[in-house]
Amino acid sequence: MKINTEIQQLTKEFKSFRALNCIDLTINQGEFLAVLGPSGCGKTTFLRLLAGFDSPTSGKIIMGDKEIASNKRILPPEKRNIGMVFQSFALWPHMNVREHIRFPLLHHRFLSKKLKESTDERINEVLKIVDLTHLQKRVPGELSGGQRQRVALARAIAAEPSLLLMDEPLSNLDAELRVEMRREIQNLHRLTGATIVYVTHDQGEALAMADRIVVMRNGEIEQADTPAEIYCKPKTEFVATFVGKANVLSGKWQGNVFMMNINGTLVTWQNSEVSDEMKKKNLFPVRPEQLEISLTGQGIPAEIINVQYQGKEIHYTVRVEQQHWNIHESQLFKIGDKVKINLKEEANIAVSLETYEYI
Structure with a gap:
């Protein structure tokens, strides 16, 4: 079954401040969608609403045929079939790499019957995807920044979530490692076919990796298009000057x-x-x-x-x-x-x- 995510007239207000204003967007299954914009444009608020960390003031989020958020009802994060990669990696210092990947396979409520019956096979498969087989017994303190980021990615994809959310996952890495990790995330997307929503303020990351880019400003979508269209045919002055x-x-x-x-x-x-x-x-x-x-x-x-x-x-x-x-x-x-x-x-x-x- 094809699982698209529909965002309909999504609005979020904090007292007198409107962080998101009537967002309409469809996230297609298997798509790598980058949400791009400057600080304060609403992109992190948008991601938090998708994750279930906040509730909308108005509007809806529908995943597949299920409404997961509105101003009347919100499905908590653990009841959504999502994976999350945080800016800070958020790894457990006492768990080794293999144990990090095993955790969602033991606790994710949307785990398929196939994965439940082949947990060790799935762990080995994910270790291979992120090239960490040789480091599977190490704890985070024994890993480099890039390796820790791979562990966070591996944990997020292990249970095969319908939607993988990434909140500026490369911002804590140095410039050379960021370029290397871009390739890693592209390879991961190609190998897994996951639906990815990737929040960033870095236009280079968005242009390099995404199938489609959503450029945001002041809580609204300025343009949602392919990287080539965003770069070559910007529709607004802001898009033209912010991207390129x-x-x-x-x-x-x-x-x-x-x-x-x-x-x-x-x-x-x-x-x-x-x-x-x-x-x-x-x-x-x-x-x-x-x-x-x-x-x-x-x-x-x-x-x-x-x-x-x-x-x-x-x-x-x-x-x-x-x-x-x-x-x-x-x-x-x-x-x-x-x-x-x-x-x-x-x-x-x-x-x-x-x-x-x-x-």
Whole structure:
């Protein structure tokens, strides 16, 4: 049976503060859903409502054909078929790795008959999935941060929950280990087919791992889409600037042609990938890597005002009139260089305002 989770008009208020405002969302079985947003946007509140740690002010959560939360009735966490991975790992210091995995197999109320009859086989299978077979007798104090995180993941998936909730599970790890653990979680999702809701403020994690990303702001969903759509076709200014740090330029759209007035000259750029929502607002979200810098030739006059060397890529801040644009380039320029800016691989024509009807 296919078990989707339906969120209908979900609202949560704390006294006079509304943390979630009329959230509508479907979480599909087997989907890796990342909930992305800045601190205070409501993503952790959303996860707590899914887990059963809080009750909604209004709205419903339905898992499969069962209502698990509303303002009249809430099913406690232990009566929901969920697994949870916490930011702090939440491991028991006296239990070894194998005992951590055994625990949900002994106590999870939704355990299938098959798993009840083959507990040791399931433990061995999970140990293999998270690559901890050789460490199964160790306690958490004898493990590294990445290994402890694997134990937390193993414990969460052991009972095959319908929904696996992850609350910023990599935030306590160093940068190199976070990248490694991303791969681990992707592999776990592929091997288990689990439905995962992954809360994070890190856009890189969301883009790298998720099938779909929900971008939240001020308790509301700004956009729910695939990583490619979120990155390439943001529907709002917030999504454009929060995911990928786009330069949001103001001008005027005519079809797929964008026009803006720079220093008394009309610049026109052609692009067919911008969302209709942004076009209606006469905005063009330009990613830093979509722009290129040159010292000579035609283009928008600019000045380099900041340089951050990142190895393969160099991050520039340039001044265009009174605006600051972010550009990622491979060529080396210096602070103070007077440069020209163009849009990569797109029609890019600058003509006099007097020869083009702008308004």
